[in-house]
Amino acid sequence: MLTRRAVLGGMAATVVARPAWAQDADWKKVVDAAKKEGKVVVYNGAVGMPVLPKVGAAFEGKYGIRFELLEARASELRERICTEQASGKILGDVSHNGSTTTALQLAEGTFQPHGTLPNGKRPVAPFATDDVRIPIYVIPYGILVNSEMVKAADEPKSWKDLLNPRWKGKLLMDDMRALGGGAVFFMVTHRTFGKEFHDKLAEQQPHMNRDLRGNFPRVARGEYPVYAPFATPDILELKGLPVKLLLPAEGLPYVRFDGAIFKGAPHPNAARLFLDFLLSDEAQLLYGGAGYVMTVGGLESKVSGEAKTLAQPKLLGTTDPKLQEEMLKLAKAIYK
Amino acid sequence: MATVEVTHAAPALGSGRLARDVALGLLVALLLFLTAYPLAMLVYGSLHTTPPGEAGTFNLDGYAAMATRTNAIVLLNTVVLSLVKTGLAMALALFLAWIVARTDTPYRDTLEVLVTLPFYVPPILTAMAWGMLATPKGGLINIAWSAVSGSREPLVNIYSYGGVVWHMMQYSTPFLFLLMVGAFKSMDPALEESSRMSGASAWTTFRRVTLGLMLPVTTSAFLLSFIRGVESFESALIFGSPVGIEVITTEIYHLIHHTNRPDYQQATALALFIMALMFALVAWQWRLLGGRSFFTVTGKGYTPRVARLGRWRWATFAFCMLFFVVTVVLPVGQLIVSSFFKFFGFYRWSMVTTDHYASVWNNRLVWRALGNTLLLGVLGATATMVLGGLIAYVLVRTRFGVRRALEVLAWLPWMMPGMVLGVGFLWAYALMPGPVQLYGTLWALGLAYVTLGTPLAVRTMAGAFAQLALDLEECSRVHGAAWWTTFRRILLALAWPAFAVGWILIFFIILRELSASILLYSVGNEVLSVVVMRLWTEGKAGQVSVIALVMLALVFLFRFAERRLVRTHLRS
Numbered sequence: 075m076l077t078r079r080a081v082l083g084g085m086a087a088t089v090v091a092r093p094a095w096a097q098d099a100d101w102k103k104v105v106d107a108a109k110k111e112g113k114v115v116v117y118n119g120a121v122g123m124p125v126l127p128k129v130g131a132a133f134e135g136k137y138g139i140r141f142e143l144l145e146a147r148a149s150e151l152r153e154r155i156c157t158e159q160a161s162g163k164i165l166g167d168v169s170h171n172g173s174t175t176t177a178l179q180l181a182e183g184t185f186q187p188h189g190t191l192p193n194g195k196r197p198v199a200p201f202a203t204d205d206v207r208i209p210i211y212v213i214p215y216g217i218l219v220n221s222e223m224v225k226a227a228d229e230p231k232s233w234k235d236l237l238n239p240r241w242k243g244k245l246l247m248d249d250m251r252a253l254g255g256g257a258v259f260f261m262v263t264h265r266t267f268g269k270e271f272h273d274k275l276a277e278q279q280p281h282m283n284r285d286l287r288g289n290f291p292r293v294a295r296g297e298y299p300v301y302a303p304f305a306t307p308d309i310l311e312l313k314g315l316p317v318k319l320l321l322p323a324e325g326l327p328y329v330r331f332d333g334a335i336f337k338g339a340p341h342p343n344a345a346r347l348f349l350d351f352l353l354s355d356e357a358q359l360l361y362g363g364a365g366y367v368m369t370v371g372g373l374e375s376k377v378s379g380e381a382k383t384l385a386q387p388k389l390l391g392t393t394d395p396k397l398q399e400e401m402l403k404l405a406k407a408i409y410k
Numbered sequence: 411m412a413t414v415e416v417t418h419a420a421p422a423l424g425s426g427r428l429a430r431d432v433a434l435g436l437l438v439a440l441l442l443f444l445t446a447y448p449l450a451m452l453v454y455g456s457l458h459t460t461p462p463g464e465a466g467t468f469n470l471d472g473y474a475a476m477a478t479r480t481n482a483i484v485l486l487n488t489v490v491l492s493l494v495k496t497g498l499a500m501a502l503a504l505f506l507a508w509i510v511a512r513t514d515t516p517y518r519d520t521l522e523v524l525v526t527l528p529f530y531v532p533p534i535l536t537a538m539a540w541g542m543l544a545t546p547k548g549g550l551i552n553i554a555w556s557a558v559s560g561s562r563e564p565l566v567n568i569y570s571y572g573g574v575v576w577h578m579m580q581y582s583t584p585f586l587f588l589l590m591v592g593a594f595k596s597m598d599p600a601l602e603e604s605s606r607m608s609g610a611s612a613w614t615t616f617r618r619v620t621l622g623l624m625l626p627v628t629t630s631a632f633l634l635s636f637i638r639g640v641e642s643f644e645s646a647l648i649f650g651s652p653v654g655i656e657v658i659t660t661e662i663y664h665l666i667h668h669t670n671r672p673d674y675q676q677a678t679a680l681a682l683f684i685m686a687l688m689f690a691l692v693a694w695q696w697r698l699l700g701g702r703s704f705f706t707v708t709g710k711g712y713t714p715r716v717a718r719l720g721r722w723r724w725a726t727f728a729f730c731m732l733f734f735v736v737t738v739v740l741p742v743g744q745l746i747v748s749s750f751f752k753f754f755g756f757y758r759w760s761m762v763t764t765d766h767y768a769s770v771w772n773n774r775l776v777w778r779a780l781g782n783t784l785l786l787g788v789l790g791a792t793a794t795m796v797l798g799g800l801i802a803y804v805l806v807r808t809r810f811g812v813r814r815a816l817e818v819l820a821w822l823p824w825m826m827p828g829m830v831l832g833v834g835f836l837w838a839y840a841l842m843p844g845p846v847q848l849y850g851t852l853w854a855l856g857l858a859y860v861t862l863g864t865p866l867a868v869r870t871m872a873g874a875f876a877q878l879a880l881d882l883e884e885c886s887r888v889h890g891a892a893w894w895t896t897f898r899r900i901l902l903a904l905a906w907p908a909f910a911v912g913w914i915l916i917f918f919i920i921l922r923e924l925s926a927s928i929l930l931y932s933v934g935n936e937v938l939s940v941v942v943m944r945l946w947t948e949g950k951a952g953q954v955s956v957i958a959l960v961m962l963a964l965v966f967l968f969r970f971a972e973r974r975l976v977r978t979h980l981r982s
Contacts, residue, residue, distance in 0.1 A: 122947035122948030143933065149666050149667045153672060161463055161841045163847070163850065165849075253668055253669070281652055283652045285648065287949045291756070295755060297548045314753070315753060
């Protein structure tokens with residue numbers, strides 16, 4: 075069985091270019107060692123993410139390695155990981171979290187390099203694997219409207235249409251003053267349209283909260299006609315309700331989810347194997363089939379059903395971890 | 411007010427002084443580990459720029475940052491909201507307890523179970539139900555009001571101070587009722603009869619004798635509920651925050667969950683400040699009750715006096731049923747209905763389904779979590795009540811110098827907001843030196859639950875012990891019974907109804923506990939609250955409804971079993 079030190083040494087060694095046959099042989103050793111480790115423990119900050127257990131089951135089916143999933147909200151997960159690392163009692167192997175939190179943890183030295191992954195170079199621009207992180211999938215944000223209350227002619231076609239006086243007091247929004255979709259929307263639209271967009275949006279007196287799952291039914295029941303930002307994959311779960319997803323012309327703000335291996339992971343080979351599996355066709359199509367945007371290109375045509383329409387949206391931009399704190403403060407100042 | 415100076419000598423805990431000192435030492439050591447250790451970690455966190463185990467520096471920034479005008483307003487908001495909520499819930503609970511325990515209202519036994527049920531419905535579900543019923547835009551109550559009156563102005567708005575108070579009362583009223591109804595029942599009518607014979611009116615007797623004798627129970631219950639109100643956050647977060655109504659706990663929540671880096675230094679400082687304020691309140695209660703006796707259960711046999719209400723007994727019955735309908739039938743009815751529809755709150759024939767039941771039935775994680783939770787619930791509630799009973803005994807029945815320290819230690823976890831205390835547990839157990847590994851095991855969850863339940867167990871048992879006259883215990887001791895036999899066969903036996911109520915309350919606190927659970931559970935050790943949060947976040951409200959109904963079925967089972975046990979016990 076490969077030791078942790080041997081794995082780290084191996085990861086460093088893979089920086090040097092190796093012939094393909096040698097890489098295949100090296101990877102087979104990783105697979106064998108992973109099977110001996112017997113399990114991989116994934117810490118997931120996207121609580122209730124329905125695809126991940128399916129991806130885990132597919133991984134188990136393919137390699138016979140047990141997939142164990144621990145979920146908690148991003149802040150709680152981060153505290154657990156910090157405490158595990160400080161105490162040396164590390165239980166988790168792989169982080170599955172938003173790119174902003176992952177970037178912050180990277181700066182804190184939470185992860186170890188994953189070494190060469192056979193699928194590591196598959197993500198397409200603007201997504202790319204680095205020494206530590208792999209981009210797994212993307213959640214874009216659009217607008218949800220009540221289709222019985224909002225006529226086709228009145229549907230917002232641009233983000234700026236939310237400033238129409240018609241929507242004053244009628245906008246339900248994910249809270250822009252807190253981490254989450256609201257903060258992503260705030261940062262990206264602030265960058266794109268400037269502060270005055272938000273000054274005007276604040277005058278619309280949006281009702282803001284973080285009760286995402288409670289908000290969809292409120293729109294469907296007609297309590298509010300418009301909800302934004304709305305995670306586009308969620309529309310697949312709302313079939314049968316009088317709601318409609320709108321994709322503004324400028325494009326969609328998005329958040330990327332990354333994978334990385336914790337420093338001192340107790341099952342480092344299984345962790346590497348799992349990261350690699352996340353970039354396989356099999357795993358990517360599971361994400362694509364659930365309406366998420368895949369980071370590996372060329373698979374869109376293989377996505378079936380309604381999810382196909384969500385697979386290649388026009389993307390507007392994402393968050394910059396360095397600006398997150400400043401943006402949250404600004405949002406709190408604008409939306410009092 | 412009937413007061414008697416306590417002049418009895420302190421009974422020894424064991425046959426010898428050494429055994430007593432060892433037993434006390436162990437009790438103090440256990441409490442220090444359970445409560446002082448996690449709290450010490452939080453004090454460290456409030457004074458250090460980074461959490462324990464990480465490089466950083468000591469400073470007072472956390473405390474300095476909380477001294478703002480905004481926080482002062484938020485604190486005032488918090489206190490007023492909790493006071494109003496506790497005051498209204500107390501009045502309602504007292505009235506309901508009086509109806510159930512001291513009147514000839516029909517079907518009192520059934521009513522006693524029914525009025526406690528709201529306590530066991532998950533807050534997130536009642537929040538969703540009341541959100542649908544009382545939202546100003548399209549709430550069912552407002553639609554009905556508009557249809558009847560023609561008014562375009564909403565009648566009720568759940569997103570308001572009133573809405574927050576109302577939602578909090580759903581839990582406070584049955585909680586207070588449960589804590590007080592036992593005391594109403596275990597009261598010798600001779601004291602009230604003496605008052606009436608001395609010329610006092612029924613109202614004066616009720617106010618000065620009945621309520622006076624219940625002072626340890628009512629003040630404890632009031633404090634428990636008030637402090638819980640200060641520390642609860644679901645109602646304020648769901649119905650207050652969206653319209654700018656913030657309380658201390660939502661501020662702490664924002665500091666932990668809604669900032670770029672969780673600000674644990676300020677969050678722990680704020681929580682410790684609140685704990686200090688709450689402690690001042692408890693000290694005031696000690697002063698209020700100090701040196702007085704409230705014995706209502708003596709060696710003499712008695713039956714509590716029951717007021718004959720005549721025709722009014724049907725009015726009191728209707729009042730209890732109204733409370734039951736509004737706080738249970740509406741939200742639970744919605745749970746039942748929603749569990750058979752694809753989407754929560756959308757009732758169309760095309761959406762009727764039994765998929766939620768099938769999904770829960772086939773979900774291995776739910777079963778594993780249910781097994782873990784029941785194990786932790788049963789063992790945890792029993793251990794907590796035994797520990798609480800022992801501590802309460804030392805507090806109420808002895809004069810050991812260490813008892814004040816025990817009382818302080820036993821109170822502290824109740825005064826600390828759960829989401830912060832959960833972090834204290836994580837830091838304490840994960841960073842614990844030595845060969846014993848708690849982090850990542852069921853033990854960590856079990857110990858955290860015992861810590862969280864101990865304050866309630868102590869208050870419940872102390873209130874019951876305070877009503878038991880010392881002669882009962884002395885009689886047993888004089889007849890040669892050992893201390894443990896006396897404790898078990900006299901004190902616990904007579905305080906059995908309070909023990910049973912405390913057990914049920916703690917069992918359900920464990921069942922619902924999330925803040926500590928989410929930080930301490932590990933793969934294989936999942937508990938129900940974590941699974942429910944997972945399903946809820948996934949948008950599976952129908953499955954959450956099914957699990958809530960299972961929990962409610964458990965409540966019925968436990969409540970009726972408990973009442974049967976109590977009855978059998980009392981008969982024997």
